[in-house]
Amino acid sequence: MSGITLVLKALHHGERDLEEELLKAAERHRTDHEIHHVATDIARWSHEHAARLADTGRHYGLDLSGPADDPSPGFLATLREKAAEAVGRRPEPGLLLLHDLRDLHLAATGNSLHWEMLAQAARATTDSRLLDLATACHPQTLRQMRWTNSMIKTLSPQLITSV
Amino acid sequence: MKDSTDRIADPWGGRTPYPPGAAWPARTDTHLAAGVTPAAVDRWVQSASLLHSNGDAMDIAVKDGRIVGVRGRADDRVNRGRLGPKDLFGWQANASPDRLTRPLVREGGRLVESGWDTAMGRIVARSKELLRERGPGSIGFYTTGQLFLEEYYTLAVIARAGIGTNHLDGNTRLCTATAGEALKETFGCDGQPGSYADIDHADTIALFGHNMAETQPVLWMRVLDRLAGPDAPRLLCVDPRPTRVARHAAVHLAPRAGTNVALLNALLHELIRTDRVDHAYVEAHCVGFDELAARVADCTAEWAAAICDVPARTITEAAELLGSAERLLSTVLQGFYQSHQATAAAVQVNNLHLLRGMLGRPGCGLLQMNGQPTAQNTRECGANGDLPGFRNWENEQHVADLARIWNVAPEKIPHYAPPTPAMQMFRFAEQGSIRMLWISGTNPAVSLPELHRIRDILGQDRLFTVVQDLFLTETAQLADVVLPAATWGEKTGTFTNADRTVHLSDKAVEPPGEARPDLDIFLDYARRMDFRDKDDGPLITWHDPQSAFQAWQKCSAGRPCDYTGLSYDGLRGGSGIQWPCTEQAPDGTERLYTDGPAWAHAEACESFGKDLVTGAPVTEVEYRALNPDGKAVIKAAEYLPPHEDTSEEYPLQLNTGRTIYHFHTRTKTGRVPQLDSAAPDVWAEMSAAEAAARDLREGDLVEVSTPRGAVAARLRITAIRDGMVFLPFHYGYWDTAEGHRPAPDTAGRAANETTVTDWDPASKQPLYKTAAARVALLRRTDGTPGPAPTTTASAPLDPGSAPATTGGPAAHATQHTDDEEGTRP
Ligand code: SF4
Numbered sequence: 001m002s003g004i005t006l007v008l009k010a011l012h013h014g015e016r017d018l019e020e021e022l023l024k025a026a027e028r029h030r031t032d033h034e035i036h037h038v039a040t041d042i043a044r045w046s047h048e049h050a051a052r053l054a055d056t057g058r059h060y061g062l063d064l065s066g067p068a069d070d071p072s073p074g075f076l077a078t079l080r081e082k083a084a085e086a087v088g089r090r091p092e093p094g095l096l097l098l099h100d101l102r103d104l105h106l107a108a109t110g111n112s113l114h115w116e117m118l119a120q121a122a123r124a125t126t127d128s129r130l131l132d133l134a135t136a137c138h139p140q141t142l143r144q145m146r147w148t149n150s151m152i153k154t155l156s157p158q159l160i161t162s163v
Numbered sequence: 164m165k166d167s168t169d170r171i172a173d174p175w176g177g178r179t180p181y182p183p184g185a186a187w188p189a190r191t192d193t194h195l196a197a198g199v200t201p202a203a204v205d206r207w208v209q210s211a212s213l214l215h216s217n218g219d220a221m222d223i224a225v226k227d228g229r230i231v232g233v234r235g236r237a238d239d240r241v242n243r244g245r246l247g248p249k250d251l252f253g254w255q256a257n258a259s260p261d262r263l264t265r266p267l268v269r270e271g272g273r274l275v276e277s278g279w280d281t282a283m284g285r286i287v288a289r290s291k292e293l294l295r296e297r298g299p300g301s302i303g304f305y306t307t308g309q310l311f312l313e314e315y316y317t318l319a320v321i322a323r324a325g326i327g328t329n330h331l332d333g334n335t336r337l338c339t340a341t342a343g344e345a346l347k348e349t350f351g352c353d354g355q356p357g358s359y360a361d362i363d364h365a366d367t368i369a370l371f372g373h374n375m376a377e378t379q380p381v382l383w384m385r386v387l388d389r390l391a392g393p394d395a396p397r398l399l400c401v402d403p404r405p406t407r408v409a410r411h412a413a414v415h416l417a418p419r420a421g422t423n424v425a426l427l428n429a430l431l432h433e434l435i436r437t438d439r440v441d442h443a444y445v446e447a448h449c450v451g452f453d454e455l456a457a458r459v460a461d462c463t464a465e466w467a468a469a470i471c472d473v474p475a476r477t478i479t480e481a482a483e484l485l486g487s488a489e490r491l492l493s494t495v496l497q498g499f500y501q502s503h504q505a506t507a508a509a510v511q512v513n514n515l516h517l518l519r520g521m522l523g524r525p526g527c528g529l530l531q532m533n534g535q536p537t538a539q540n541t542r543e544c545g546a547n548g549d550l551p552g553f554r555n556w557e558n559e560q561h562v563a564d565l566a567r568i569w570n571v572a573p574e575k576i577p578h579y580a581p582p583t584p585a586m587q588m589f590r591f592a593e594q595g596s597i598r599m600l601w602i603s604g605t606n607p608a609v610s611l612p613e614l615h616r617i618r619d620i621l622g623q624d625r626l627f628t629v630v631q632d633l634f635l636t637e638t639a640q641l642a643d644v645v646l647p648a649a650t651w652g653e654k655t656g657t658f659t660n661a662d663r664t665v666h667l668s669d670k671a672v673e674p675p676g677e678a679r680p681d682l683d684i685f686l687d688y689a690r691r692m693d694f695r696d697k698d699d700g701p702l703i704t705w706h707d708p709q710s711a712f713q714a715w716q717k718c719s720a721g722r723p724c725d726y727t728g729l730s731y732d733g734l735r736g737g738s739g740i741q742w743p744c745t746e747q748a749p750d751g752t753e754r755l756y757t758d759g760p761a762w763a764h765a766e767a768c769e770s771f772g773k774d775l776v777t778g779a780p781v782t783e784v785e786y787r788a789l790n791p792d793g794k795a796v797i798k799a800a801e802y803l804p805p806h807e808d809t810s811e812e813y814p815l816q817l818n819t820g821r822t823i824y825h826f827h828t829r830t831k832t833g834r835v836p837q838l839d840s841a842a843p844d845v846w847a848e849m850s851a852a853e854a855a856a857r858d859l860r861e862g863d864l865v866e867v868s869t870p871r872g873a874v875a876a877r878l879r880i881t882a883i884r885d886g887m888v889f890l891p892f893h894y895g896y897w898d899t900a901e902g903h904r905p906a907p908d909t910a911g912r913a914a915n916e917t918t919v920t921d922w923d924p925a926s927k928q929p930l931y932k933t934a935a936a937r938v939a940l941l942r943r944t945d946g947t948p949g950p951a952p953t954t955t956a957s958a959p960l961d962p963g964s965a966p967a968t969t970g971g972p973a974a975h976a977t978q979h980t981d982d983e984e985g986t987r988p
Binding site for chain 1: 300301329577579580581583595596774776778779806922927
């Protein structure tokens with residue numbers, strides 16, 4: 001497997017994963033309405049990215065259209081348990097939300113770095129197909145990162161100091 | 164010429180046609196209490212309208228210490244003497260027998276009368292306790308769009324520099340937040356680029372989601388007078404309802420709810436495709452054109468037609484209208500602001516004007532409207548989730564400047580995060596991190612979405628709520644302390660309308676009982692809290708309206724909303740004056756941006772902008788890179804499908820809105836006989852096809868329900884678009900047996916029982932016009948038609964199916980026009 005296919009594969013996995021995590025976070029934080037709606041909206045970007053990656057992958061001998069790998073259980077499972085106990089009226093869900101935003105941010109950052117790698121590799125090999133893909137998708141990944149970051153910045157003062 | 168008309172039956176009165184470029188002829192509207200003649204009036208006291216955002220100037224008639232009527236001010240630039248029905252009759256609410264006259268405090272679960280000392284003592288004790296134990300973030304203030312400038316500014320200083328909380332917002336969040344945000348996105352700064360006088364010059368007027376006939380009736384009179392004159396302007400109307408605006412429009416587009424961005428992208432696509440672009444203007448004054456062109460490249464009329472469910476041909480006609488305009492005036496209101504992708508849609512209207520170079524010249528105006536009369540003041544004074552004087556919370560210099568004016572340490576002013584918008588404050592209260600909420604002049608228990616949730620939040624034991632209002636509103640009934648406030652006509656102050664015109668409103672009569680002006684209440688609180696500046700002097704150094712105004716002038720100096728050239732004396736006697744008003748511009752400023760945008764430089768701007776989908780702030784570094792020369796930003800937006808779409812279970816789109824006869828939650832207008840009987844109860848509107856599909860008839864009692872709740876209303880069949888049901892949002896419960904909520908296990912009366920909790924991520928304005936609903940028959944009509952007015956957008960499709968709305972002799976007002984030569988009497 002070439003370096004490029006490795007990155008494509010990692011990115012495809014990362015985008016699918018992020019889509020799923022965004023949708024789960026949207027579900028968990030239904031009562032935090034802005035989180036719920038925006039997470040749902042921007043999960044769509046990751047969905048598109050994964051589809052385009054699968055499409056592009058075919059030109060590099062990759063079949064990325066299969067079912068998504070299971071996201072690692074550990075941490076998510078614990079979160080889900082906690083969320084099940086949590087009712088909308090307690091402060092703890094606020095901390096849980098910050099934690100989820102942090103994870104989403106790290107996931108998006110991971111994807112962003114992969115997009116960067118892909119774009120650089122594309123430049124080095126003057127592969128315009130790959131460069132176009134990265135140029136089209138990377139900005140939306142950056143927007144996902146900015147969103148999680150700004151939500152953390154906005155909510156932390158209130159949610160952390162009030163517990 | 165003087166005549167008298169029923170201004171309930173004919174809300175806009177008689178015509179005074181005029182040609183383009185001419186001054187709008189004066190027409191003085193007067194309404195006095197039965198039996199009172201103008202000669203019998205003791206005094207006329209200068210004021211302006213507090214029941215909608217037009218800012219109509221008027222004089223209050225006083226006789227024997229009571230308000231007995233009103234008369235328009237013919238010299239005023241805003242209304243030239245005209246008044247709308249709410250202006251003409253609304254003043255009677257001041258004298259309602261059920262005004263609050265003494266403070267109330269909760270004792271053993273009940274509200275009982277108390278003195279001011281007791282009531283304020285409780286508020287101060289709780290504030291201090293919370294500050295000690297939980298910090299400033301546990302206290303929030305939720306105000307209105309109906310106080311005066313002096314009051315907002317005082318409240319802003321108390322909240323930001325006294326308490327030091329991030330939680331201060333106005334109900335302008337529900338009304339005008341998107342207007343402010345859209346201006347910030349495009350011009351870097353709030354401030355209306357247009358002027359009402361642009362109506363006099365425009366050859367094309369486009370109203371985007373703006374039922375001007377009902378929301379700003381006097382402004383609509385100006386349009387009607389142009390339409391009746393030579394070389395009338397052509398109108399474009401975007402509205403799903405058959406409003407009066409739609410009836411006069413050359414092109415009417417009635418898109419599916421939640422698709423405004425798709426529609427606007429198609430209009431922009433057409434303008435670019437046909438090269439109706441002022442390239443020289445774009446080159447000189449804008450950044451971002453290429454991005455927009457790329458974004459809308461595929462947004463053809465056919466593409467949008469499929470999304471918006473309007474004919475592609477009508478979209479091209481609309482684009483043709485906009486593209487061929489030489490003097491284009493656009494206005495935007497709730498049809499955009501309270502709908503899906505609010506800011507993104509409003510910003511596209513700005514883009515239209517930038518593309519066409521239609522700004523800063525007579526007739527080339529842009530009015531991102533307000534619904535509330537003093538909404539502009541919350542924005543200027545920072546009582547709305549901004550910093551005072553359009554300062555940028557992310558700009559250390561701006562914060563330092565504010566700290567200098569207030570003589571506090573910059574750290575005292577919270578600016579580590581954006582100020583908290585109202586909907587988030589309620590979320591914090593729900594979660595328990597906000598423990599005290601001081602609500603002044605607004606009624607969230609009727610006006611916020613998903614009312615059972617709001618009632619639950621306000622009803623929590625751990626949340627201490629203070630309500631300051633005129634009446635025992637639905638919200639006040641849930642409060643721990645209720646403070647009786649004085650209102651318009653009973654206190655002095657200034658306020659500013661949507662086109663930046665500042666008016667003075669003088670005190671005419673004494674407030675009832677122990678009711679006090681809001682300013683006095685805030686000043687009393689500041690005194691009792693003993694807020695200090697950094698030299699241990701009192702934080703608040705003013706003591707009455709005029710000294711508060713002077714304090715505000717200092718804060719506004721050098722900012723776009725510069726008030727330094729204004730004074731009470733300058734405003735008294737004359738007409739309203741538009742800010743900025745300075746030594747250099749002593750008569751005010753009619754149009755902003757006559758030489759292109761002026762406040763978009765990174766050092767000056769109020770905001771670096773936001774991502775229109777996520778709401779994440781653009782960073783300063785990005786902004787500088789994008790816009791190094793401080794030009795206007797053409798910001799493209801992708802269309803996203805609405806968050807709650809129709810389904811088999813909920814097949815209709817729910818739309819909410821208002822009628823000309825009421826304001827807000829009817830706190831005042833419901834207590835005015837002429838207005839109350841014109842629109843006495845909630846109704847539901849549907850098209851004939853949708854009614855027939857459900858075998859429903861005019862006047863049937865139906866239940867409109869969504870996943871959140873239900874409303875019972877009589878049906879009115881109108882020419883509204885198919886696939887939609889409309890509810891007016893004014894009706895609450897104070898005049899029902901339950902007082903503040905629906906009777907147990909029955910459908911409610913307030914439209915917000917059904918609306919969704921969702922808001923625009925950029926402006927944080929709640930989306931009252933995006934929900935899915937179903938309609939079912941509750942009871943067949945006994946022949947009584949729906950209680951909706953017949954004079955407005957709710958007019959029945961079959962005129963014979965409901966008696967015409969009239970007001971009778973009590974609703975007569977005189978209108979006095981100049982003679983034919985145009986000389987004034
Ligand atoms: S009625 Fe509508 S437009 Fe008027 S103030 Fe309220 S929200 Fe704004």
